[in-house]
Structure formats: structure tokens, C-alpha cells
Amino acid sequence: MLSAPGPWPGTSGVLYLHGFNSGYGSPKAALMRSACAALGLRCETPQLPHRPAAAYRLAESLLEGLGPKPLLAGSSLGGFLATCLAERHDLPAAVINPAVRPVRLVTGWVGEVFVNAHTGERFAIEPGHVEELSHLTPVAVSPGRYLLLLGTADESLDPTDAFDLYRGARTILHPGGDHAFGMLAEYLPAILAHGGHGLAPGRITDQDLDMDDA
Numbered sequence: 165m166l167s168a169p170g171p172w173p174g175t176s177g178v179l180y181l182h183g184f185n186s187g188y189g190s191p192k193a194a195l196m197r198s199a200c201a202a203l204g205l206r207c208e209t210p211q212l213p214h215r216p217a218a219a220y221r222l223a224e225s226l227l228e229g230l231g232p233k234p235l236l237a238g239s240s241l242g243g244f245l246a247t248c249l250a251e252r253h254d255l256p257a258a259v260i261n262p263a264v265r266p267v268r269l270v271t272g273w274v275g276e277v278f279v280n281a282h283t284g285e286r287f288a289i290e291p292g293h294v295e296e297l298s299h300l301t302p303v304a305v306s307p308g309r310y311l312l313l314l315g316t317a318d319e320s321l322d323p324t325d326a327f328d329l330y331r332g333a334r335t336i337l338h339p340g341g342d343h344a345f346g347m348l349a350e351y352l353p354a355i356l357a358h359g360g361h362g363l364a365p366g367r368i369t370d371q372d373l374d375m376d377d378a
Contacts, residue, residue: 173360176231177206183240187282315341
């Protein structure tokens with residue numbers, strides 16, 4: 165299901181932000197690079213630090229290199245960060261199963277240790293993660309700047325939370341889609357169209373993943 169309003173034309177590049185404990189080598193990041201390469205668009209898919217404030221600063225530092233009006237995109241916690249940037253810099257964004265209340269989510273992880281499969285980094289969630297997320301969280305969002313993509317069977321986040329927060333945004337619901345949103349390739353044309361770019365359906369598939377990211 166896709167609802168209005170319409171796209172933001174003429175975006176100058178794409179900044180894709182991965183989810184919690186994911187990375188540059190994730191399949192979604194690789195698909196985004198392939199789609200941008202097919203269109204000749206500048207694209208950044210950085211490996212984000214696990215600390216939210218540091219991740220936000222790194223993402224923000226890349227905006228200038230993507231031209232005057234980049235399209236933001238992000239999945240899960242990356243969708244939250246893309247929202248923070250979109251609201252601060254008046255930019256369009258496509259968010260995939262975005263984390264809506266990351267403070268509540270991460271509070272339950274304090275003391276838990278994670279290992280990033282992409283970098284090998286081992287880290288623990290600290291109260292500082294919660295504090296930084298709290299400071300970053302926007303008071304409200306402007307629905308007209310967003311394309312919201314939701315899997316209705318997300319096992320990690322309640323899709324109704326995102327549907328409520330972004331109510332009025334262009335929205336795509338994928339029945340039975342999980343948190344990983346493994347069907348991203350078929351929605352790349354809609355994501356790029358949100359930024360005013362035409363990508364032919366089926367142009368990019370899972371077979372286009374970077375060899376290092378397979």
C-alpha cells in the first residue's frame with residue numbers, strides 16, 4: 165500500500181544509515197550502493213560507531229559531500245538517525261522499519277555485550293547510550309518529508325508505533341515483511357523516486373550485491 169503526499173524532486177545524493185550493530189557490509193547498504201551507481205548518484209553508506217552521538221556526528225559530517233539536497237535513508241536505528249538529520253537539516257528521508265522509541269528499547273539492553281559481525285568490535289551498552297538517544301530524539305516529525313516502509317510482521321519493533329509517528333507520510337506496507345526487510349530490492353525504485361530519481365523496476369536485485377558484501 166502506498167499513500168501520498170508526493171516525492172521530493174532533484175535530490176543530489178543518498179546517505180544510507182544501517183541499523184544497530186550492522187554495518188557497511190550489510191545487504192541493504194550494498195543494494196543502496198548498487199542502485200545509486202546505476203543512476204550515477206553520489207552515495208555514502210558509512211560504518212557507524214555504536215555510540216549514538218558519534219554515529220550522528222559522522223553521518224552529519226557526510227552531508228556536505230552529497231550536494232545541496234541529499235536523500236536520507238535508514239533502517240531500524242539508522243531510520244531513527246535519518247529522521248534526526250532530516251528534521252534538523254530539512255531533508256527528505258526514506259525510513260525502513262524505523263526505531264521510534266529507541267530510548268525505551270536500549271534501556272533494556274544496558275549491561276548487555278554485543279559483537280559486530282562486520283567489524284569484530286565488542287562493546288557493552290552503557291547508560292550513556294540511553295542518554296545520547298534521549299538528547300537526539302526529535303520532539304516531532306514532519307510527515308511530508310518521509311517515505312515510510314514497514315514490514316507488517318516485524319519481530320523486533322511494533323510497526324504501529326512507526327505508523328503513528330509518521331502518520332501522513334507516504335507509506336508502503338509489506339504484508340508479512342520482517343524486521344530485516346529482505347525484500348528491499350523491489351522497493352528501491354520507490355525509495356529513489358522519493359528523491360526524484362527514476363530506477364527501473366527489477367534493475368537492481370540481490371544478485372547485484374557487492375562481492376565483498378555477499
